[in-house]
Each structure stands twice: as C-alpha cells, then as structure tokens.
Amino acid sequence: MKELEERIRKDGRVLPGGILKVDAFMNVQIDPVLLDHMGEEFARLFKEAGVTKILTIEASGIAPASSTAMKMGVPFVFAKKAKSSNVSGEDMYTSKVRSFTYGRDYDILVPAAFIQPDDCVLIIDDFLANGFAARGLIQIAEQAGAQVAGIGVCVAKLFQPGYRLLKDQGIRVEALAPIQAMDDNSVIFADE
C-alpha cells in the first residue's frame, strides 16, 4: 500500500536495534485518513475470504481492527493482556505470548462467548516481527474451533522470523507495508 509506505518513509523513524517508530501517525497518534484507507485495503484483500469476525490484541491493534471492521461490516474482538494471573471467572480462551519489547511472557485473554466454532476469523495487528502475538491469536481461534481466514498487518518486518513461520504454517499473511530491509538511514519495501 503505497500511501502507508510513503508515510513510513516521510514520518517513520528507525531507532538502533531495528526498531521502527511509527507513533506519529499509526500507533500512538493516528492519522484518520490513513486509518480509513488501511481498513479499506484490508477489507478489499479479504473480501472473498468469508470473514465473520476480526480478532486483534490491545492496544495498538484496536485502531486498524476498528476501521477494518467498519469497512467489512463484521464485529471485532480484542484480546486483553492479563495484568495478573487471577483471570476472571468467565469462560476464557487464553494463550501465552512473548513480548519483544518487555522480554517476558504474558497471557492474552478472549471471552469464549465471542468466538464460535462457525466463525471465520481475520486477525489484524499493527506490526508483524517475530509473530508472537499473531501466533497467540491463532491459538485462541483454534481453541474456539474457528477457521482462520488469515492475518492482516499494517507493517511486516520480513527479515524477522514471524512472516516466514506463519506462511510455512499455511496461513495467509497480508502486509500493507512489507519491509525487506532496514537500516538507520533507509527502509526498503518488498514490493518496490
């Protein structure tokens, strides 16, 4: 998606350690026009996939999931990151996710009522790097007995293992801005 790639070139910042900051327009402060267009593009890509529900994870997945859900006309659910181990008494699907940023595991939770065996789930997130969050969300869909239509991410770092691992599992992965390589001075996208 050229619009997102150009915006990353213009307003993104590459920090040491392979960190790409897009907080000025995509995941802390969010440009409403870009958000609308990203939702439209995910909706176009997965139009024929029979999606009945969108699944994402707090906090930065919620904005792209919102716009995609509005464009597709299907509900979305966001997984919460557990603050403690005393999960509420409600029937929950849970999965363990490794945090790249914080270097430790956390549990993610989705109330079981919100994903049904006849659902076809589209997973939406802002970033795909190691794929830990995506794999946690796939496990949640599998616990529910639901089908996974695929994963849509705004930005994928193709040089980190997540993208390849998911493709090898036979999962459809669509990245609006697939990054082939990145250094302190430049970002190279896979589709240019």
Next chain:
Amino acid sequence: MKELEERIRKDGRVLPGGILKVDAFMNVQIDPVLLDHMGEEFARLFKEAGVTKILTIEASGIAPASSTAMKMGVPFVFAKKAKSSNVSGEDMYTSKVRSFTYGRDYDILVPAAFIQPDDCVLIIDDFLANGFAARGLIQIAEQAGAQVAGIGVCVAKLFQPGYRLLKDQGIRVEALAPIQAMDDNSVIFADE
C-alpha cells in the same frame, strides 16, 4: 442516542456492585455499525467546537476514538497506562489516575510532541463514572497548554460523581447513553 440505549437494554448486563457490562457489543467485542454511528454522533455534537485533536486512553477508548476521528477528520492520540515507573526518555506528559476496577493508582502517558498549545482537544472514552480517567486526560491537555473542547463518553453513570464534577468545572460533557439509575433488573436513562 436511542440506538445505544436500546442496545444496552437488549444486550447489556448489570452485575452486583453497579457494574454495567457492555462487553458483547461495545468494549471487548465491538459492533461495527454501532461504532460507526457513535463516531458520527460525537462528530455531530462537537462539529462547531473547533476540535483539532482527539485524546483517549487505552484500551477501551480506542475504538470510539477511532470512529470519531474518522468522522471528524482529525487525528487522535491515546494515552498509555504505564506498566512501570521507568518512563521512556522521550518528553512525556503524565498524570495519575485512580482505577475503579483495580483499586490502585496508575500513571498515564502521552508523548509531548502529540499535543500542542494551539490544539483544541476532544476527550473520548467509553465510560464516565467517577471521572478519574477523564480528569487525568484533562490534566494532560492542560500540561500541553491546549484548550479542551469537551468530553464525549458513550455511557455516563450520572449517579456517580464524575459527570457532576466535570460539569462543575465548566467542562462540556456529552454522553450518548446517560444513565440516571440502575439496578439488577433495569437501566433508566436520563433522556427518557
């Protein structure tokens, strides 16, 4: 907003202790049509207010802020809840918020770059009860030297102190579903 009030009557659940659960359609699983209409209604209410930026707080404020931002065509920013006291080196506005659910204080953070003195800020959140989060967000806007256009909340519990305290401060508060009273069997809205 009749559509939201009817939905709360139909699919909301009142739990002991004055807890209203709207997680099936508003803040864990989100109905995309309702979300779109709530954004439209906030945009209509604050159309003449000169809003340049929307400010909310993770996680459940992000969806209504997304749809409102898309309808108004202005960016939104979400405050993060600090996981620890080692706030990043970036220039941040911070405020202390008391959590009704967890019974302890936490810090909220917004990068200073994202709210400017010439901004006119609309605060959006899902719930207004004691008003702790709203007052924290107002403090953040004040630290930035920005103007506050008002607060838009999906649901306000008028029988808890937040709504009155904000009005007494001279803040404009718009609630799509203002709840006058609530017991285990029924919800009474202020505008009926």
